[in-house]
Amino acid sequence: MLLPFARRLAAVGPILLVVSLLLFAALRLLPVDPAAMSMPPTATKVEIEAARQAMGLDRPVVEQYAIWLGQTLHGDFGTSIHMRRPVGGLLLETLPATIELSVAAMIVAGMLGIGGGLALFALRNRRGEAVAELTTTLMMSIPEFLWALLFIFLFGVLLSALPFTGRLDPGMTRPVVTGFLLLDALLVGRPDIYASALRHLLLPAAALGIAFAPPVMRVLRTSLVDVYQEDYIRQARLRGVGELRILLLHALKNAILPTLTLMGVQFGFLFGGSLLVEVIYAYPGMGNLMVDAVRNADLPIIQAVGLTYCVVVLAITSAVDALVLLLNPRLRA
Amino acid sequence: MIPRWARDGRVLVGLVLLAGVLAVALLAPLLAGMAPDEQDLLATLLPASWQEGGDAAHWLGTDSLGRDVFARLLYGARVALTVAAIAAPGAMIAGTLAALLAGYLGGWFDWLVGRAVDVWMSFPPVILSLILMVGLGTGTRNVIFAIMLVDWTRFCRVLRAEVLVVARRDYVTAAGLVGFGHLRILVREVFPAIVPLLITLLTLEMGIAVVVEAILSFVGLGVKPDEVAWGQMIADGRSTIYQAPFNLLAPVVAIFVTVAGFNLLGDGLRRSLDVRLLEGRG
Numbered sequence: 001m002l003l004p005f006a007r008r009l010a011a012v013g014p015i016l017l018v019v020s021l022l023l024f025a026a027l028r029l030l031p032v033d034p035a036a037m038s039m040p041p042t043a044t045k046v047e048i049e050a051a052r053q054a055m056g057l058d059r060p061v062v063e064q065y066a067i068w069l070g071q072t073l074h075g076d077f078g079t080s081i082h083m084r085r086p087v088g089g090l091l092l093e094t095l096p097a098t099i100e101l102s103v104a105a106m107i108v109a110g111m112l113g114i115g116g117g118l119a120l121f122a123l124r125n126r127r128g129e130a131v132a133e134l135t136t137t138l139m140m141s142i143p144e145f146l147w148a149l150l151f152i153f154l155f156g157v158l159l160s161a162l163p164f165t166g167r168l169d170p171g172m173t174r175p176v177v178t179g180f181l182l183l184d185a186l187l188v189g190r191p192d193i194y195a196s197a198l199r200h201l202l203l204p205a206a207a208l209g210i211a212f213a214p215p216v217m218r219v220l221r222t223s224l225v226d227v228y229q230e231d232y233i234r235q236a237r238l239r240g241v242g243e244l245r246i247l248l249l250h251a252l253k254n255a256i257l258p259t260l261t262l263m264g265v266q267f268g269f270l271f272g273g274s275l276l277v278e279v280i281y282a283y284p285g286m287g288n289l290m291v292d293a294v295r296n297a298d299l300p301i302i303q304a305v306g307l308t309y310c311v312v313v314l315a316i317t318s319a320v321d322a323l324v325l326l327l328n329p330r331l332r333a
Numbered sequence: 334m335i336p337r338w339a340r341d342g343r344v345l346v347g348l349v350l351l352a353g354v355l356a357v358a359l360l361a362p363l364l365a366g367m368a369p370d371e372q373d374l375l376a377t378l379l380p381a382s383w384q385e386g387g388d389a390a391h392w393l394g395t396d397s398l399g400r401d402v403f404a405r406l407l408y409g410a411r412v413a414l415t416v417a418a419i420a421a422p423g424a425m426i427a428g429t430l431a432a433l434l435a436g437y438l439g440g441w442f443d444w445l446v447g448r449a450v451d452v453w454m455s456f457p458p459v460i461l462s463l464i465l466m467v468g469l470g471t472g473t474r475n476v477i478f479a480i481m482l483v484d485w486t487r488f489c490r491v492l493r494a495e496v497l498v499v500a501r502r503d504y505v506t507a508a509g510l511v512g513f514g515h516l517r518i519l520v521r522e523v524f525p526a527i528v529p530l531l532i533t534l535l536t537l538e539m540g541i542a543v544v545v546e547a548i549l550s551f552v553g554l555g556v557k558p559d560e561v562a563w564g565q566m567i568a569d570g571r572s573t574i575y576q577a578p579f580n581l582l583a584p585v586v587a588i589f590v591t592v593a594g595f596n597l598l599g600d601g602l603r604r605s606l607d608v609r610l611l612e613g614r615g
Contacts, residue, residue, distance in 0.1 A: 145551065310460075
């Protein structure tokens with residue numbers, strides 16, 4: 001039962017090692033000197049040299065990598081050059097925010113994707129099919145950051161219906177229990193904070209979710225078409241089962257598997273796509289942390305956040321792979 | 334005789350949209366009427382010319398430095414199309430070579446390519462390109478290079494599966510039995526079979542390249558500050574959304590039209606060339 005999970009886990013280790021190596025190598029190409037950047041402009045050469053030694057930047061690259069990897073494995077991500085705070089703490093603050101946004105977006109993507117897939121299937125061989133397909137093609141031409149901007153313009157500026165900056169109304173202080181704001185608001189018993197957080201989450205989650213819905217729609221439609229070729233659907237019809245019942249109770253159960261696999265892959269992409277949506281909505285998650293770090297050439301943060309994104313993506317794809325194996329007895333041999 | 338693919342409605346609409354963007358890019362100096370980097374600090378954030386307070390000289394208004402939005406919009410098409418036209422074929426060549434060799438040779442090379450793809454896939458594309466741009470530094474050339482380095486896997490993944498199927502077909506085996514060399518079999522027998530799929534993937538990748546360039550320029554890691562790109566316009570427009578909405582809307586629409594052109598073309602080609610295609614994005 002647990003074998004598929006164990007197998008995936010064994011494959012993930014080496015991948016992560018190579019990922020960490022690549023991350024480290026890519027950032028060593030950087031034409032800036034992190035030691036000089038961490039010092040005030042008035043610092044002397046000697047002071048900068050001392051800082052470089054303290055950071056270990058004077059040692060061979062291989063040794064630097066070994067030190068960094070060892071510390072990272074012990075949960076020590078170093079100290080931000082620019083913000084002068086431990087990177088681990090920054091990660092703990094921002095990762096829950098990004099997960100909250102991504103999960104909310106995935107719910108949107110799932111609802112739109114499955115609803116849209118069923119609608120596309122219902123329209124097959126009808127007059128509306130061409131229009132519906134064209135709509136999905138056009139929707140696929142709008143990446144998440146364009147949706148984010150369009151939603152700001154439409155719901156934020158034109159209609160003034162929803163906020164589009166940050167996670168809470170100005171003046172509210174964020175309760176910190178788990179870092180997941182919606183959960184924390186409930187835990188401390190503040191429905192007003194919960195409502196504000198939810199309103200702030202709506203636009204970014206919708207923008208991120210809608211961008212990843214069209215492929216889900218298409219795959220669900222295709223697998224429904226395939227499933228309807230099978231005998232048991234005809235059998236059900238002969239037994240007098242209603243069409244809606246066949247679709248929702250008989251066909252969907254089998255057609256949903258490829259869709260779930262795709263959604264797993266999509267969730268990995270979506271998690272990465274959250275970076276832009278965060279930047280556009282000034283949402284204080286890992287994406288904004290990363291972009292700020294990139295602008296300031298803050299190496300410890302870039303490395304740690306880059307690695308965290310990869311760990312989460314690998315965890316998601318592995319879990320989905322294993323889950324699909326468990327759900328589909330035909331793939332288990 | 335018009336080939337089947339040219340009669341598909343999507344292909345035609347896609348081609349028309351792209352021809353429009355290309356014409357705008359080529360004719361930008363004639364159409365714009367002024368330089369895209371000409372600043373007028375006395376006329377910043379003007380609204381569009383038909384709105385109250387608009388200036389007839391600035392059809393879509395001006396940005397936060399008083400630069401003409403319309404001129405920047407037209408010149409932005411140049412960077413977008415340049416990146417699409419170079420980065421996408423570059424990624425295609427790298428990915429196709431890896432896929433052909435992996436699928437045909439098998440063995441340790443196939444294993445190596447497979448693991449490389451695994452590693453690449455564990456990076457969200459946006460994160461990987463950001464990290465690469467930090468290492469490479471800004472500039473159009475580096476944007477192109479980063480896109481090639483990130484997106485070769487898109488081609489490799491899909492094509493490798495296709496090559497595996499093709500390489501086991503009877504006519505390829507026959508070519509081997511007749512005594513053709515590996516190179517000749519790859520180039521003359523296997524490669525032609527994957528061309529339809531390749532063309533479709535290339536078209537879609539060009540759309541992706543436009544988006545990635547816009548993303549990187551939006552974040553400030555794309556083109557150099559003195560170059561004109563739609564992503565930069567969006568970054569400027571996002572912070573001045575209430576004063577000058579067209580500063581934001583114009584490049585958003587421009588990106589949509591360009592990407593839709595590539596996607597319609599790719600979708601139409603996929604249908605009429607009848608190839609299997611894995612759907613995915615990111």
